[in-house]
Amino acid sequence: MEENKNYTSPTPETENDEFEIDWMDLLRRIIAIRKPLYKAAGIGLVLGIIIALSTPKQYTVSVTLAPEMGSDGKSGGLASLASSFLGGSSMGNNPDALNAALSSEIVASTPFLLELFDTQVQTLDGELDTTLVAYLDEQRGSWMGTVLAAPGMAIGFVKGLFTEESDTIAILNPFQLTKKESQKVESLRKSITADIDKKTGITTLSVTLQDPKVTAMVADSVVAKLQQYIINYRIAKAKEDCAYLEQLYKERQQEYYDAQQRYARYVDANKSLVLQSVRTEQERLQNDMNLAYQVYSQVAQQLQVARAKIQEEKPVFAVVEPATVPLLPSGTSRKIIMLGIVFFTILGTLAWELWGKIYWNDLKNELQN
Template sequence: MEENKNYTSPIPASNPEEQEIDLMDILRKIIAMRKTLYKAAGIGLVVGIIIAFSIPRQYTVSVTLAPEMGSDSKNSGLASMAASLLGGGNMGNSADALNAALSSEIVSSTPFLLELFDTQVQTLDKELDTTLVAYLDTQRAPWWSLILGAPGKAIGAIKGFFSEKTDTATAFNPFLLTKEENKKVETLRKSIQANIDKKTGITTLSVTLQDAKVTAMVADSVVAKLQQYIINYRIAKAKEDCAYLEQLYKERQQEYYEAQQRYARYVDANKSLVLQSVRTEQERLQNDMNLAYQVYSQVAQQLQVARAKIQEEKPVFAVVEPATVPLQASNSRKMVVIGVFFLALVGTLGWKLFGEPCLQQFKQQS
């Protein structure tokens, strides 16, 4: 029993001792390099302040939408009510390929972003009142972006000097954008985001720009254009059906009036005659008139149903959280300074404790 105790006791006792020695050794190394850590912290603080004040202030506005799409029930809605009252057939409701679930794809599409270019915006200090496409030229960029982009701008300026000047007042062509237009489209594509909650169907639109009031105005415009975009798509088919039925209604109406006039003229011309041939022709004209009236009446009923369907197909959007001018910037300078400070501190500590010994060991082995 004593031999077993002597044999097993050193094993568990050695691990805590080794761990304590390792921790104390690391602590002594940290204390020994405290001057280096002070320098790294100071450098990180200065660099963090420079970066924080070099990055332009940005503001984010979020808008929450709850879309209510048209019902697919065959026994509900204005169109079904009109069909039942007028005796017309049910025109049916088909699933649309585009709905609110595609909001993120819609707001990031080039045609949609180009429509936003003409949005009228005004800065919070009221010094700038112009269109969104002109405002994008006034947005600031960090100084390192200007340095990195200087060669490209110089080359573009040289090319522009030797190339022929074009008229910039023409409308934007989504099929053929210039480099400047494409750059602004990409800027808006990064600034405007849409997120869909698949469970609830709630859409959250967010816009990030460098002026608080401009951001709120653009967010409000995005919501309005998105709503109109989806409404126009959903009622496009119903409008086509209604336009076709209106044309058909006028044609059938004209045919009925003509058949009515032929019957009336024939009866007036032969009212004193009692020949069988006259009666036969009169019955034929009367049947043509009745048939034309039946067709005309059916088309009129279908037209009323189609008109009701246009209103039924319009989706209703409930704005749960409207656009408001933000009071604080979304990118906090304080967090940038703190992040760079700790990054410099942790990076220096990791290099001194692990990186430098590994490098020396690698040199010795090689």
């Protein structure tokens, strides 16, 4: 009982003192290992400078488009206008199977990227004026990519010593690409992206490459090809209908001319005769001529509607933000890369000196025992 009376519970002041002592002990331990930390900071600084300088600059160009999202099926278009003037019926407006909402899939497709290979580009310093597919070979690889690709490059070099190079120029085959062509397609697929706002239909195209002028030229080419790609698809069906009606119009026109000639020749040959059989044959030929004219007239109306439909189906693209040559690189700056490497080097050294060595020594002792 006396021991219980003499016992006193720890006060908050005592707990705080112990907590402060722990922090002070940690601070003294850090000060004690300041020399390894200085060495780690120096090594991290050197590594940071090497990695930052070996990481190529990237430039990004963004283009904003506001495309027309397809027909709504309402009257008032050129085709409806032409149909009303000509007395015919308008051709139906079907929903588009391909519109601007698929821009991201279009720019990532292999056929679309292969069409960009022949795009003429020029670097900002003017030293390189070539095609995009040739420029991709001139781009610098990142330090990590170079390290990972080193074994493959060594194997390829050894293989090249035992194989003869062909002087023939390979023809681009979209159905079966070579390994090098496939790698360039994948590189472009990562460099070109399209984001669509589903509510407003605004499309943002982004291109990221290592030269600012090349990036702007490629972005402008992507916009033009994407517009033409969608336009060609949208008017393809209307063009097919128009071509069919053109052929049908010529056939019905020739049939009407033939019926007209037959009627005229028969009337000229029997104009002095008043026989009933002559009148019956003349009436039959006249009916054939009138029927051929009606069919010919209807096809002519449909042809005019189809011609107007081609123009009506062309989508309208408003370039809200055009492509311009960027002045500053995008992505993580070299200063941030360098400071980040120095920070993580110091942090790793600190963790090793304070806790890593202890656990490592304990592990070695357990293995020895």
